[in-house]
Amino acid sequence: MKASSLTLGRVSNFLGFGFFTTLRNVFTGNLEKEDLKKFLRKVIVPLASIFLFILIWHIGAKTLFGIEAKFKIEKALEDQGQAAADALTACIASGESSCQPNTLPSPAQVWESFQSLLRDHHIISADKEAFIEKTAALNKTRIAAGKDAIVYTGRPSFVDQIFRSLQTVFAGFFLALLIAVPLGILIGLSSTLKSAFNWFIQIFKPVSPVVWYLLVFMIVKTVLIGSTEDSSFTISFISVGLCSMWATLVNTAMGVSTVDKDYINVAKVLKLGTFQKIFKVVLPSSLPLIFTGLKITLSVAWMVLIAIELLAQSPGLGLFVWEEFQNGANDSNAKIIVAMFAIGIIGFLLDRLMLTIQNWVSFDKQDAI
């Protein structure tokens, strides 16, 4: 029991959720006096700031709502007269969804939208399961006859979109890893290659994700010419990979070219072969920097993903946000804010995931920032 709770504490500390341990101590009565300050700082202060944030948001949304409503009513008065203005005022006050002013949603509205998105997900999942069950027998005979199985083509739910986005971001991340790490090692090892590639890195590193998307689109469109398959996923994950790989490329090259001179001297004295030198000395010693690069790459990938999905019309959170914006339904704005929080929280979790892996593989714990 004690050992397991100790591990739990270590894991949560590791993930940056150290306050959980303190919180647990509060409930289990293990709190000592000197812990009180820590408790205040680690639990009360963050909770208070979250509350304050929601309060400011609430007041801001309310004010914007008032401005928008007033404007709408005045406009109705000007255009259609007093009766229309009165009707509109009554309509807004009644909470009727068709006449609500379109502005920043309040925290309560966002929470409501979040729950409705979850309900929506359950409905769609149930629908999907039913569909699969219904078509199972039919699909068997279709496959036996050499025909394609019927697949569910219904609307994806919000949760489906999140998983779709994660797929895209990881595909892009692995593409970046596969290109940037080997290339970075080569550039770091050879000063000739470094001068050959330096201009390339300097010029393409700052290029915006949108432009990368267009470039990838031009190429993939031609490569896949005649293919009937939907190329939007391919285009978006390649674009994500290409714009996020630079941090890893630069960090790997730097890590490899700045291996501690002592280690290199040892390798020289022992006359290690090139292969052994790279895999036993150079790579392990540059792992911390490579992982710092990969961490940046993953967070950049997640950040640019939304813009690229939006452009590529590839299913995912980006497309979700864009469709809600285009949709202009009553709760669209609230759904966009829900997506914003989902993006932020997932980005944070991805960052923690990388930090955990980095701590795990790195020999020098201090290097992991």
Next chain:
Amino acid sequence: MSAQIILKEEKKIITDVSNVMLDLKDLKKVYPTPKGDYVVLEHLNLQIMKEEFVTIIGHSGCGKTTMLSMIAGLNPISGGDIAVLGKPIKGPGPDRGVIFQAPSLMPWMTSLQNVLLGVKQVFPHGTKAQRTDIAKYYLQKVGLEDAFHKKASELSQGMQQRVGIARAFAIKPKVLLLDEPFGMLDSLTRGELQDILIEIWNKEKITAVMITHDVDEAIFLADRVVMMTSGPRAKIGDVLNIDFKRPRTRKSVLEHDNYYTYRKHLIDFLEH
């Protein structure tokens, strides 16, 4: 008192050419600078015999480390020759093992893996078990039998340097080069490691060249203490033969009549 005698003995040893392990002839090192060449070493001649332990002493920055890294092959020679058993050296190689000032272990490897890294290079045809036995033998010799599988980054500085000693001896070099290996340690640990070093050395009798700043360390370990003049253009200033019997203990050395004569000789040289 004994300067002449020492010089005579010196000549006697030098005449026996077949016994020379390491031969530095007219060695020169020049670093080009924007203000013209900076000559670190010039006309440096030194012969080191088989199974001899030589310590090198001199002021900071006189070029001792430069000389040692040239012997190791890590620093190119500007002029003259370095030969091991009559063959000029070509770059670094495991026939000249080095114990660096910093332990220079791969921190992501265990102490056993660090030693094995070298053993694998020198005994490529041995089985894994044989190589592991060799590595474990030397780690035991330096008192690390309980730390085979500890990561180097988890070891103290002193323990890391023990692994460094084990790694150097385990590759069975012809010449062992030690660049102030105990300079970064506290005096207690330093004494311990000197004892360990001399104990293994007594058994293996590998020709050793060691740089040190510590006069007592130089006398305790060496057959000969080589004194270098201050740079630039440093060369061998004086050589002192240490006539203590081996195996030595710290106590017997300190109680020996000649100990303070030797010590005075070295300190006189360093203060001039």
